[in-house]
Amino acid sequence: MAKSMTLLWGAGSSPCWRVMITLEEKKLQGYKHKLLSFEKEEHKSQEVLEINPRGQLPAFKHGDNIINESTGACLYLENQFKSQGNKLIPDNPAAQALMYQRMMEGLTLIEKLNLVVFYDLVAPEGERHDSAEKRNKENLVAELQLWESYLGNVAAGSYLAGAFSLADVVVFPNIAYAFHYGLSAERYPKMAKYYSLLKDRPSIKTTWPPQWYQIAQRSEALKDI
Amino acid sequence: MAKSMTLLWGAGSSPCWRVMITLEEKKLQGYKHKLLSFEKEEHKSQEVLEINPRGQLPAFKHGDNIINESTGACLYLENQFKSQGNKLIPDNPAAQALMYQRMMEGLTLIEKLNLVVFYDLVAPEGERHDSAEKRNKENLVAELQLWESYLGNVAAGSYLAGAFSLADVVVFPNIAYAFHYGLSAERYPKMAKYYSLLKDRPSIKTTWPPQWYQIAQRSEALKDI
Incomplete structure (x- = not known):
C-alpha cells in the first residue's frame, strides 16, 4: 500500500511533519519521498505543481488520489487504514x-x-x-x-x-x-x-x-x- | 439527542453557518441556539467564554463535550451520527x-x-x-x-x-x-x-x-x- 504513495516534503515544515508522523503511526513505511528545499524555491517546481497547484509542501499522492492539505491527509490516512497501526481518532x-x-x-x-x-x-x-x-x-x-x-x-x-x-x-x-x-x-x-x-x-x-x-x-x- | 446541544452563533459568520448546515443535514433539528451580535461584542461575553475561551463564535456543546472549532464540529457530528441524515464523508x-x-x-x-x-x-x-x-x-x-x-x-x-x-x-x-x-x-x-x-x-x-x-x-x- 505504502509503495503507491509519494510525498514531496520540506524539512522543518510542520504540515509536512504531520503527514510523516501519521504515515509512521499507521505503519505505512516504504512510501516514496523526496526532500525539497524551500530556500531553492523547489516547492514552486513543476514536479510539485503537478500534484499541488498551490506550489506548497507537502504534495502527497496515494495512487491517483491527491491530498496535499496536511490535516486532510492525516484524516484521510486514518480513515483509509483504520485497523492498521495505531488508532488516531478515539471512539469515545x-x-x-x-x-x-x-x-x-x-x-x-x-x-x-x-x-x-x-x-x-x-x-x-x-x-x-x-x-x-x-x-x-x-x-x-x-x-x-x-x-x-x-x-x-x-x-x-x-x-x-x-x-x-x-x-x-x-x-x-x-x-x-x-x-x-x-x-x-x-x-x-x-x-x-x-x-x-x-x-x-x-x-x-x-x-x-x-x-x-x-x-x-x-x-x-x-x-x- | 439534539436537545442536549447548544450553539451560540453570529449571523453571517461562515464558521457558524457550517455547523448549522451540518446539524440540518444530520437531522439534528431542535438544538438550543442563541444569536449573538459581533457588533455589540457579545462574542466576548461570559456566556461565550465559559464554552469558548477564545471568545469566538461558534461556541458549541453536545452534552458535556465542547467543540468550538467549526470544521472540527462538523467532523465530530458526522462521526457521531454516521447513520442519521445525509452521509457527509464519502466511503469511496x-x-x-x-x-x-x-x-x-x-x-x-x-x-x-x-x-x-x-x-x-x-x-x-x-x-x-x-x-x-x-x-x-x-x-x-x-x-x-x-x-x-x-x-x-x-x-x-x-x-x-x-x-x-x-x-x-x-x-x-x-x-x-x-x-x-x-x-x-x-x-x-x-x-x-x-x-x-x-x-x-x-x-x-x-x-x-x-x-x-x-x-x-x-x-x-x-x-x-
Whole structure:
C-alpha cells in the first residue's frame, strides 16, 4: 500500500511533519519521498505543481488520489487504514470531541508562531511596524498561555486528548518548532513537559527534521515570548 | 439527542453557518441556539467564554463535550451520527481524498476573502499600505481562479467531491459570502453556477443568515476582484 504513495516534503515544515508522523503511526513505511528545499524555491517546481497547484509542501499522492492539505491527509490516512497501526481518532465521544477541537486549534497555534518567527517574510520592507510586531507577540503569548492551560488539565503522562491521537500529530510539530526557535521551557513548563514526553516516540524520532540535528536551535526569535 | 446541544452563533459568520448546515443535514433539528451580535461584542461575553475561551463564535456543546472549532464540529457530528441524515464523508477513497482536500482548502479561501473584505479591521490605521491591499487582492484573485478551475472540473450538477459532503458544508458559506460582498458572477461563472445549485438546498436555505434577507448585498468590497 505504502509503495503507491509519494510525498514531496520540506524539512522543518510542520504540515509536512504531520503527514510523516501519521504515515509512521499507521505503519505505512516504504512510501516514496523526496526532500525539497524551500530556500531553492523547489516547492514552486513543476514536479510539485503537478500534484499541488498551490506550489506548497507537502504534495502527497496515494495512487491517483491527491491530498496535499496536511490535516486532510492525516484524516484521510486514518480513515483509509483504520485497523492498521495505531488508532488516531478515539471512539469515545468526549475524547473525540476534544481531539477534533485541539487538532483544529493547532492550526491557529502555527499561524501565530509564524507571524512572529517569520514577520519579515510576512510583511515586506516598508510595511513593517513596531506596533504590528508587538501585537503579534502579545497574541502569541495569549495563545501559548492557552496551550499551557490545556496541558495543565490533562492527566499525567497523557496526551492532548487521552491516548496519542491526530491532535498530537498536528500540534506536536508546532510545539517542537516553538522550542527550536528559542521558546523558554521555564516560562512554558507544561509545553516543555509535553515536548519531553513526545520527542522520543518512534514515529516522531524517525521523522525529526534532519537539519535540526545539525542546528539544535535555529534562532532566538521566541526567546522573549 | 439534539436537545442536549447548544450553539451560540453570529449571523453571517461562515464558521457558524457550517455547523448549522451540518446539524440540518444530520437531522439534528431542535438544538438550543442563541444569536449573538459581533457588533455589540457579545462574542466576548461570559456566556461565550465559559464554552469558548477564545471568545469566538461558534461556541458549541453536545452534552458535556465542547467543540468550538467549526470544521472540527462538523467532523465530530458526522462521526457521531454516521447513520442519521445525509452521509457527509464519502466511503469511496478517491471521493474521500478530494473531500478532505477541498474542505481544508476552504479555510484558505475564507482567510483570503477576509483579508480583502475586512482589511481595515485586520490592519489598524497607521499600518495600512496600498501595496498590502494590492497584494491581498491579487492573492484573492489567484485563489478564486483556483476554485473556478476546481468547479470547472466537476461533473454537471455535481458538488465539490461527488455527492454533497463536508467539503460543500465548509466551502459554500464562503462562496455565498463572496457574492454577498459583491463578487462578479460574470467573472466567476463556475462559482456563480455552484452558488445557484446550492442556495435552495433545504439545509442551507433554513440556515441562511437572517440579516442577508434584509440587505441582499452588504457592500461592493469585492466588485473589482
